[in-house]
Amino acid sequence: MTPGALTIFSISNDVAKCFAILPAIFFNAVIIPLLVPLALRGVTYRPQAASRQLISNLGIYGAGGLIAPFVGINLIDMAVSSLGLA
Numbered sequence: 001m002t003p004g005a006l007t008i009f010s011i012s013n014d015v016a017k018c019f020a021i022l023p024a025i026f027f028n029a030v031i032i033p034l035l036v037p038l039a040l041r042g043v044t045y046r047p048q049a050a051s052r053q054l055i056s057n058l059g060i061y062g063a064g065g066l067i068a069p070f071v072g073i074n075l076i077d078m079a080v081s082s083l084g085l086a
Helices: 003-041 050-083
Strands: none
Touching: 003 050
16 A cells, blocks of 8 residues: 555545544434433432333333434434535
8 A cells, every 4th residue: 555545545434533533423412312311300210120020121222213213314314405505
């Protein structure tokens, strides 16, 4: 590799990272303030077995953590597309 090719690759790689990171930052900036009321309200305590609590938390927060970002990114994509920015 020539130094010029390596430099161009490095610059384009850094630019691509920005395009990947900026939507994630925007999505977090929107979601976090929406979650503040939930955090302040808290959750009700229900005594139950640890294994049942683990399964419940994995179902609610684990699956939600996997699905919600894709839904949010799709909504952002649809908004950007409808504005004609993409």
